Amino acid sequence: MEEKSLVKLDRIDRSILAQLQENGDLSNTDLADRVGLSPSPCLRRVRLLEEAGIIVRKVTVLNARKLGLTLTAMVQIGMDRHTPDRFETFEKTVAGYPEVQACYLITGQDADYLLQVIVPDMDAYQSLLLERITRIPGVTGVHSSFVMRKVVDRPALPLNYV
Incomplete structure (x- = not known):
């Protein structure tokens, strides 16, 4: 694109x-x-x-904790094949999961994707992981890290470079 x-x-x-x-x-x-x-x-x-497409949309930022969404995970995903159809299937599937806050195709790691996921608790995470993410065709590896504390949570872009 x-x-x-x-x-x-x-x-x-x-x-x-x-x-x-x-x-x-x-x-x-x-x-x-x-x-x-x-x-x-x-x-x-x-x-x-x-x-010009600079302002994309306006949103309301919610307090996740007050809504009971207290567990944030950073999930590295490995894929079996690096083909456009595998990537397209994975990306379309995770885009449909409301728990996935961000999905990045990455380099420099053993993983192919990095997901930011937010759920109420470990049971909800386990269900998301085992019943949905690992069942996506091509997913061969998952490594989860759990956020202990958000140090910087800034949705605003730095405008000092533009």
């Missing part, structure tokens, strides 16, 4: 993005005040950032 060319952002664009990453519920008026624009030009810039 070819990526569009990078969009050149100015200081105000970066400020808009920083404010929206911090609080996606800001009204256009509040956002305009915070970035030093009047509402119309601010809204135009937000729409341009959306059209």
Whole structure:
């Protein structure tokens, strides 16, 4: 998949993005005040950032612990064959598991994929692993590590490079 060319952002664009990453519920008026624009030009810039694909979507971040989701696992997955059909099957399957928060195709490890999984407890993890993940065609190895504490949990992207 070819990526569009990078969009050149100015200081105000970066400020808009920083404010929206911090609080996606800001009204256009509040956002305009915070970035030093009047509402119309601010809204135009937000729409341009959306059209350029820089703003992908707005979400609400939930507190996992308060919902009883207390076990986070980082799961390394090894595949039997490195073929497009094996990878496509695996990726489509795990994309359908709501417990999988992130899935990365990786290099530099014995594993092919790294999953971030969140579940209520070890029983739920065992069920996910044994009844679903290990039954995906091509999965030959699984190595699980459990998160003891989140040290950095930052959904916002660093804008100092753009």
